[in-house]
Amino acid sequence: MAAAFLPLVPPLNEGRFSTLLGALGSLLAFLAAAHALLGGVPSHLDFHFWQGPARLELDALSAAFLLPLHLVAGLGIIYGADYWPITLSKGFGRSLRFFFGFLVTAMTLLFVTQNGLLFLVAWEIMAISAFFLVNTEHHRPEVRRASWVYLVCTHTGTLAITASVILLAHRLGGFAWSPLPPGAQGSLDVWILVLAVLGFAFKAGLLPLHFWLPAAHASAPSHVSAILSAVMLKTGIYGLLRVSSLLPGVPAWMGGGLLTLGAMSAVYGVWNALAQRDYKRLLAYSSIENLGIITMGVGLGWTGRALGDPWLTALGFGGAIFHVWNHAIFKSLLFFGSGALLHATGTRDMEGLGGLAARMPRTALVLLPGVLAVAALPPFNGFLSEWFLYRGLFASLRGGDAWSSGLALLALVFTGGLAAVAFARFYGVIFLGTPRSEAGAHAHDPSRLMLVPMGILAALTLGIGLLSLPLLPVLDRVVAVVAPGQALARGLPLATLVGRDFRMLLLLEGLLLVFGGLALAWLRPGAQTAEAPPTWDCGYAAPTARMQYTGSSFAEGWSVFLPGLTQRVRSIRALFPRAHSFHTRIQDAVGDGLLAPWLERVAARLFRFHRFQTGYLSVYILYVLVTLLGVFLWLLLRARLSL
Amino acid sequence: MSPDFLIALTMLTNFTLVATSRVNKAIQLAVFQGILMGLIPLAMGLGKHTHILLLALVAIAVKGGFIPYLFRRALRQVKIRREVDPYVGYTVSLMLCAAGTGLSLVLAHALPLKAGTTPTFLVPAALATLFTGFLLLVSRRTALTQVVGYLVLENGIYLFGLLLVEEMPVLVETGILLDLFVGVFVMGIVINHIHMTFDSTDTGFLAELKD
Numbered sequence: 001m002a003a004a005f006l007p008l009v010p011p012l013n014e015g016r017f018s019t020l021l022g023a024l025g026s027l028l029a030f031l032a033a034a035h036a037l038l039g040g041v042p043s044h045l046d047f048h049f050w051q052g053p054a055r056l057e058l059d060a061l062s063a064a065f066l067l068p069l070h071l072v073a074g075l076g077i078i079y080g081a082d083y084w085p086i087t088l089s090k091g092f093g094r095s096l097r098f099f100f101g102f103l104v105t106a107m108t109l110l111f112v113t114q115n116g117l118l119f120l121v122a123w124e125i126m127a128i129s130a131f132f133l134v135n136t137e138h139h140r141p142e143v144r145r146a147s148w149v150y151l152v153c154t155h156t157g158t159l160a161i162t163a164s165v166i167l168l169a170h171r172l173g174g175f176a177w178s179p180l181p182p183g184a185q186g187s188l189d190v191w192i193l194v195l196a197v198l199g200f201a202f203k204a205g206l207l208p209l210h211f212w213l214p215a216a217h218a219s220a221p222s223h224v225s226a227i228l229s230a231v232m233l234k235t236g237i238y239g240l241l242r243v244s245s246l247l248p249g250v251p252a253w254m255g256g257g258l259l260t261l262g263a264m265s266a267v268y269g270v271w272n273a274l275a276q277r278d279y280k281r282l283l284a285y286s287s288i289e290n291l292g293i294i295t296m297g298v299g300l301g302w303t304g305r306a307l308g309d310p311w312l313t314a315l316g317f318g319g320a321i322f323h324v325w326n327h328a329i330f331k332s333l334l335f336f337g338s339g340a341l342l343h344a345t346g347t348r349d350m351e352g353l354g355g356l357a358a359r360m361p362r363t364a365l366v367l368l369p370g371v372l373a374v375a376a377l378p379p380f381n382g383f384l385s386e387w388f389l390y391r392g393l394f395a396s397l398r399g400g401d402a403w404s405s406g407l408a409l410l411a412l413v414f415t416g417g418l419a420a421v422a423f424a425r426f427y428g429v430i431f432l433g434t435p436r437s438e439a440g441a442h443a444h445d446p447s448r449l450m451l452v453p454m455g456i457l458a459a460l461t462l463g464i465g466l467l468s469l470p471l472l473p474v475l476d477r478v479v480a481v482v483a484p485g486q487a488l489a490r491g492l493p494l495a496t497l498v499g500r501d502f503r504m505l506l507l508l509e510g511l512l513l514v515f516g517g518l519a520l521a522w523l524r525p526g527a528q529t530a531e532a533p534p535t536w537d538c539g540y541a542a543p544t545a546r547m548q549y550t551g552s553s554f555a556e557g558w559s560v561f562l563p564g565l566t567q568r569v570r571s572i573r574a575l576f577p578r579a580h581s582f583h584t585r586i587q588d589a590v591g592d593g594l595l596a597p598w599l600e601r602v603a604a605r606l607f608r609f610h611r612f613q614t615g616y617l618s619v620y621i622l623y624v625l626v627t628l629l630g631v632f633l634w635l636l637l638r639a640r641l642s643l
Numbered sequence: 644m645s646p647d648f649l650i651a652l653t654m655l656t657n658f659t660l661v662a663t664s665r666v667n668k669a670i671q672l673a674v675f676q677g678i679l680m681g682l683i684p685l686a687m688g689l690g691k692h693t694h695i696l697l698l699a700l701v702a703i704a705v706k707g708g709f710i711p712y713l714f715r716r717a718l719r720q721v722k723i724r725r726e727v728d729p730y731v732g733y734t735v736s737l738m739l740c741a742a743g744t745g746l747s748l749v750l751a752h753a754l755p756l757k758a759g760t761t762p763t764f765l766v767p768a769a770l771a772t773l774f775t776g777f778l779l780l781v782s783r784r785t786a787l788t789q790v791v792g793y794l795v796l797e798n799g800i801y802l803f804g805l806l807l808v809e810e811m812p813v814l815v816e817t818g819i820l821l822d823l824f825v826g827v828f829v830m831g832i833v834i835n836h837i838h839m840t841f842d843s844t845d846t847g848f849l850a851e852l853k854d
């Protein structure tokens with residue numbers, strides 16, 4: 001049990017030893033979290049911090065977040081050893097490893113602390129180490145820009161969280177976090193929750209506050225993107241769950257509001273994912289989508305808590321937690337895979353790739369489950385957590401807030417469909433067809449150290465999809481922490497009710513697999529096919545790679561619906577021009593389209609203060625002197641006036 | 644010696660400091676003022692507290708011994724004798740210093756201080772010294788005289804601290820001394836670097852470093 005409190009050793013020194021140590025630390029913490037989840041007895045450690053009692057506690061909710069953290073961290077450390085070797089010249093491998101360890105330790109502390117101040121400290125360490133991780137390749141200007149945007153955003157979010165934590169301390173009578181008894185409603189509760197939503201939404205990348213996310217995830221090294229997307233974004237969800245679990249109740253309108261917010265983020269995220277050319281940005285937008293889905297679960301759970309409906313509460317929170325796990329697994333798999341692609345081809349542009357299934361067969365094989373899971377197709381794990389949400393939304397249509405749940409239901413359907421299109425495009429353009437440029441022509445599979453973590457994750461996506469029944473009581477235990485004194489009133493609703501669903505689904509999936517396998521064996525072409533022509537050959541005499549569908553043409557029909565997403569730049573200059581050229585640029589409708597121009601106007605207005613910075617030390621001291629004299633004179637005058 | 648006499652000497656030193664153009668003399672005056680700072684608490688009869696006695700001795704040792712040593716070393720390296728062309732001329736500086744001292748006398752009356760055993764001139768002298776330090780920092784060009792201004796500024800703060808010396812923990816006082824020592828030390832290094840880079844100790848060249 002105590003192993004979870006062991007901070008992960010930041011792997012500093014060179015060589016395999018540090019990798020081994022880091023992976024071992026993660027393994028210990030992972031086992032401790034699993035033990036806490038299965039055993040269900042929270043263990044804790046009390047001490048004093050800043051003249052106040054502080055407590056680290058490993059309860060079911062903490063363990064539910066520690067589990068994906070240490071799974072991804074441990075595999076990420078192994079993967080990173082080969083992906084970003086410490087000996088790489090100009091690779092900044094040392095700082096990368098140092099801050100990776102730091103980030104993991106900070107998040108471990110964040111998930112187990114039961115003290116507001118300690119929570120904020122861990123939050124800041126996490127945010128800053130993530131900044132240094134994103135900034136690893138700081139010799140490239142776009143990376144620097146991405147990391148600075150991230151830093152500003154995370155600190156703006158911290159501001160709201162700090163306010164929320166202070167109000168919470170006022171409410172609880174101290175920074176120590178212990179749940180208030182139900183029925184002790186206070187007028188501050190709504191403000192605490194609103195500020196918490198504002199601050200944590202920045203971290204979770206919910207709709208209007210998501211704009212830092214795609215650039216930061218695309219710029220970071222891939223195993224860092226994996227941990228950022230798989231775990232760090234979820235700290236926002238964790239914060240929402242933890243803060244709301246301390247309060248006696250949640251107003252029903254906040255549940256509906258969060259549900260709507262999540263639905264909007266999900267649709268917006270997947271729509272943008274569809275249009276991206278950069279495959280790492282595509283994955284980042286898909287993270288926005290999935291965080292939106294998780295937030296929908298939290299909103300549903302809040303509605304259930306407000307209405308006192310244990311079935312809805314369990315479905316909402318259970319679905320959210322389950323999707324946190326599933327998203328952590330398949331998204332880190334996809335980011336690891338994107339790292340392998342980047343490693344092999346050196347480009348992040350999908351339009352330059354193609355036909356990699358023949359050149360990187362193992363990578364293509366292990367990525368396929370991830371792609372199917374993110375598209376929420378059975379029998380993979382992404383499907384099951386969305387099943388929770390569908391059940392919850394239908395239940396809420398009858399008993400809860402019909403408007404928001406109806407809209408959210410439509411959004412979820414829409415998101416699922418678009419995600420399938422987006423990832424069909426992702427997989428099809430990158431792995432099928434023939435190479436579109438030199439970069440993809442000589443690609444090769446990565447080394448075993450990179451493939452094995454991906455293989456483990458791929459096995460988990462299928463394994464959880466097929467063997468999810470034992471997980472249901474565990475989810476019930478987590479829900480009991482998130483919604484204290486409610487879900488346990490009627491036994492374990494998830495284990496009994498969803499269990500029935502899952503048994504039926506399992507049967508259907510089993511049948512599907514069996515028949516699918518039989519059909520595949522039956523349809524398998526025999527030895528009579530003489531030669532395999534290149535894809536898209538179509539009988540032309542001289543086929544070229546440019547005849548294939550491109551990623552952009554695949555997405556063209558879908559992306560026109562979202563205004564402000566693509567920006568066409570045409571340059572046609574003559575009356576009867578001969579050669580035309582135009583190119584399209586994809587931007588973020590909210591971030592680049594609305595916020596960036598506004599910020600530029602503000603910055604231009606603030607630029608006039610620049611002349612106060614003369615560069616002369618004497619002048620700066622003069623400012624101090626003038627201020628000091630001003631204060632003194634003001635004191636004098638005040639004394640005179642009061643006399 | 645009565646404390647008022649030493650305080651008056653301090654204020655006179657202020658005037659001489661802003662009026663002198665020779666770097667060497669400015670340094671000597673600052674050192675002299677530093678030693679006065681060490682003597683004032685003794686003259687105020689605070690020597691009966693062991694920690695204040697110790698502190699005064701350390702202050703005399705640092706301000707009268709170690710800092711002049713650092714200055715002499717810096718002077719040898721940069722070979723500067725006079726402050727030529729300051730931002731504010733000597734006559735104007737003298738008048739400003741007089742105005743500042745006058746203002747401090749007025750201000751000291753307006754400040755809501757605990758009436759007690761402290762010498763009458765301690766608060767105005769502290770404010771005047773503070774002001775002089777600022778004036779030197781703002782109006783002088785060479786890095787060496789700026790360090791002198793910094794020292795004088797610290798002396799003003801120290802004088803103000805004497806108001807509370809009986810209540811103030813020894814840690815705070817030693818903190819101030821350490822701060823001073825580190826400040827001078829760092830500035831010594833900065834002086835050397837400005838000199839090496841620009842072949843002058845004119846801090847105006849540092850303006851080239853702004854973005």
